[in-house]
Amino acid sequence: MKALIRAEIFKLFRQGKTYYALGALFMIEAVVMISAYFEGNNIIEILLDNLRKSFYFEGTLVNGSLLVYLLLNTLWFHLPLILMIVVSGTLTSEYKDRTLQTVMLQPVVKWKYILSKYIVAILFTLVVVFFLALSSFALSYGIFGKGDLIVYLNTLNFFESSEAIYRLRWSFASGALSMVFFSVSSLTIAVIFKEATKTWIIVAFFLVLSNILLKIDFGSNWYNHFFYAKMNDTWQYFFYNTIPWNLVLHNSLLLSIYTLVTMGLGLYIFHKKDIG
Amino acid sequence: MIVGTKLSKSFGKRKVLDEVSIHCAAGEICGLLGANGAGKTTLFKILFGLITPDSGSFSISSNGVKPIGGIIEKPALYEYLNAYDNIKVFGSIQGVPITKSYVEMLLHKVGLPTDRKDPVAHFSLGMKQRLGIAIALLNNPSCLVLDEPFSGLDPLGVSALRNLIVELAEKENLAIILSSHIIEELSRICHTLVVIKDGKIVNAGPSQQIIANNTDTYAICANNLLASDSIKKYNPVFKGQCVQVTIAADKVSELIQDLHAENIFVTSCTPEINMEKLFETNAL
Numbered sequence: 001m002k003a004l005i006r007a008e009i010f011k012l013f014r015q016g017k018t019y020y021a022l023g024a025l026f027m028i029e030a031v032v033m034i035s036a037y038f039e040g041n042n043i044i045e046i047l048l049d050n051l052r053k054s055f056y057f058e059g060t061l062v063n064g065s066l067l068v069y070l071l072l073n074t075l076w077f078h079l080p081l082i083l084m085i086v087v088s089g090t091l092t093s094e095y096k097d098r099t100l101q102t103v104m105l106q107p108v109v110k111w112k113y114i115l116s117k118y119i120v121a122i123l124f125t126l127v128v129v130f131f132l133a134l135s136s137f138a139l140s141y142g143i144f145g146k147g148d149l150i151v152y153l154n155t156l157n158f159f160e161s162s163e164a165i166y167r168l169r170w171s172f173a174s175g176a177l178s179m180v181f182f183s184v185s186s187l188t189i190a191v192i193f194k195e196a197t198k199t200w201i202i203v204a205f206f207l208v209l210s211n212i213l214l215k216i217d218f219g220s221n222w223y224n225h226f227f228y229a230k231m232n233d234t235w236q237y238f239f240y241n242t243i244p245w246n247l248v249l250h251n252s253l254l255l256s257i258y259t260l261v262t263m264g265l266g267l268y269i270f271h272k273k274d275i276g
Numbered sequence: 277m278i279v280g281t282k283l284s285k286s287f288g289k290r291k292v293l294d295e296v297s298i299h300c301a302a303g304e305i306c307g308l309l310g311a312n313g314a315g316k317t318t319l320f321k322i323l324f325g326l327i328t329p330d331s332g333s334f335s336i337s338s339n340g341v342k343p344i345g346g347i348i349e350k351p352a353l354y355e356y357l358n359a360y361d362n363i364k365v366f367g368s369i370q371g372v373p374i375t376k377s378y379v380e381m382l383l384h385k386v387g388l389p390t391d392r393k394d395p396v397a398h399f400s401l402g403m404k405q406r407l408g409i410a411i412a413l414l415n416n417p418s419c420l421v422l423d424e425p426f427s428g429l430d431p432l433g434v435s436a437l438r439n440l441i442v443e444l445a446e447k448e449n450l451a452i453i454l455s456s457h458i459i460e461e462l463s464r465i466c467h468t469l470v471v472i473k474d475g476k477i478v479n480a481g482p483s484q485q486i487i488a489n490n491t492d493t494y495a496i497c498a499n500n501l502l503a504s505d506s507i508k509k510y511n512p513v514f515k516g517q518c519v520q521v522t523i524a525a526d527k528v529s530e531l532i533q534d535l536h537a538e539n540i541f542v543t544s545c546t547p548e549i550n551m552e553k554l555f556e557t558n559a560l
Contacts, residue, residue: 003368010365015356098352102408105324106370107342107415113369274327 004108004116012090012120021086025128028078029071029135033143036067063147065164067140071132072171072235076211080179083128084186084203087121091187092196104275114270118187118263125183126176133172137165151239159239167238175235177252181228181259182207188266191273231255277301278323278344278419278451283332285318292318294475295332300451300468302337302418305441307462307483308455310472311555316455319472320348320423323453338418342370346421350428351408355397359388359407362396366411386410386440402433409440419451420444426461438465459549463487473555488525490554491547495520498535498542506534520548 012018041062091114094100103113149164151157159167186203193199213229224230234251237244278300285293293315300306310316321327323334324344336343353362360379367374380390386406396404405425412420422441426434442465445452456462462469462483469486471479479486497518501507510521510531523531525547532542 003371007365007369010361011354011357014354014361097355098349099354101326101348102352102366102411103369104326105344105346105348105412106366108369274321 001112001116004113005119008090008116008120009123012124015093017089018086021082022128025074025079025082025132026135028074029132029139032070032074033067033139036062036070036144062144063149064137064141064144065147065149065159065161065168067144068136068168069149069151069164069239071136071140072168072175074132077207079129079132080182080207081204083125083179083183084207085200087124087183088186088190088199088203089196090117090121091190092194092199095190095194096196101275110275111267111271114191114267118184118266121183121187122180125179129172129176129179133169136172137168149239153236153239157239157241167243170243171235171238174238174248174252177255177259178232178235181232181255181262182210184259184263184266188262188269191266191270225250226254228255228258231258277337278334278453279336280319280323280334281332283319283322283329283334285315285322285327285329292475293322293329296472296475296477297332298453298470298477300419300453302451303445303449304468305445305452305454305466307466307469308453308472309457309459309462309469309554310455311457314457314472315475316472317348317423318475320346320421320453320455323421324348336419340416340418342415342417344419344421345412345414345417346419346423347405347408347412347425348421348423350401350424351404351411353396353404353407353411356395358393358395359383359399359410360393362407363410363414367414370415372414382410382413383407385413387436400433401428402430402437405429405433405437406440409444413444417450419453421453423455424457425454426456426458434461441465459487459551459554471554478555486554487547487549490549491525492550492553493520493522493548494528495544495546495548496531496535496542497544498540500540501535504535504538504540506531506538518544 091100094103104110146161146165148161149159149168151159185206186199189202189206190199193202210229210232213227214233217224231251231254234248234255237248237251278298280296280298282295282297283293284291284295296315296319298306298308298319308316308319318327322329324346326348338344354365357365363379363382364374372378383390386409388403388406388410392399396407399407409420409422425437425441429437438461441452441454444450454462454466459469466483468481469479469483470477471486479490495515495518496507499517501512501517501519502514507519507521510523513520521531528545532545535542
């Protein structure tokens, strides 16, 4: 199993497309920073227009904390989409180039092979989120400096600088779990559809649909507390005035179960399906 | 030895293999001849365990961890990796300890240069075939299955690969099954031939016997053939320096001797197999 994982990591980092994807992610990071630099003050002004009549604000609110929060918002779409394309590509490219067939001509256990892909997908996702967080903190605080964070979630929430860093860290950790779910889902979609273009379309559709379903409130207790899509904004809970730890724990646990079930489904289908 | 017995497989309503049996002993080269879509690749995929037969069984006598190795259709390699890294990846996933000297030995065995460091995307098809065989030989399988190995190769590539296959059967004592839709490629090196049509075996046996049983005409090339009297009794059809004659297999050597007596020296004598007869008769 270790040898399979090592081989998967080796292949992943020997492919140009992995670096294109990572490059794209950090380009987005740069673009967010540049736009925040030029547009940040205007956004804050619009947000605080009414409040300025009643309160006095000291210092600049376009600071590193706000920038990290803006970059965190790439977790909604940009990051999972790129991760899903890279992760699903680790399997669809093997179907397309028929290297999967060559692998299966060797004495390799099918389910172990696909499990190694899932494990590497999870590791890759965690590493990418970690480096995104690291670079976000380093660049944002390095360029814009520390400061208090203002976040609008139904109401305006203010966090002092140290509290903001604490919450942003936890948010990245929670978001990583969500990213892992999307990466694992994309690999299962690749197992089912095999072909790259079909897989990408389904992956993008799944991501958009998940985001739409997340926003909809059907008024159902079950839907709001147990449906997978509702688990994917848990990282936002860290910007409520008081962190709802019970809810965070419940959602994280449930999302982990959803991830494991999705992975199990992929393992089962891959093991049962003929290759070639 | 590899033995497949009464293997059948359908895709939807279409039966692609119908009770196909095949066997190949150690050190033997068995040729599977069939047109495109005859079921050759499906049979190989079953032997490799890539697809499950609807009925029938197969067994491979082997004590090793890898009873069978081979290539299906074209060699599928990681094009962005070089030859060394391809062997390293495919070797490591099956637990083969990969050292530089081991890789060089493998590359040398299949006749590939050991100093190429560029990605295999730059390799010719012949080189990829050889690398595919090197990967197939990892973990010392007792049986090698090669699907259309000569397809797309230039004459030099075909000749080199043919020599390699014969060498592997003779020196490594491998049971080798080859497929092709071109009989000339198979008849040169295969001990036995199996002819498959629409998923059924229609002819099988020792190569030379199959060729003799299904050959009515021979192409004989020599100078001054027009002057020969002995050739006239075999319905000759002259084509430049060659002549096509209708003759029984056991009479060919007699004709060549007669031509020699007439001071006509034969440069080649090629059986022209009656493909219709080969594919239509002897449904087994």
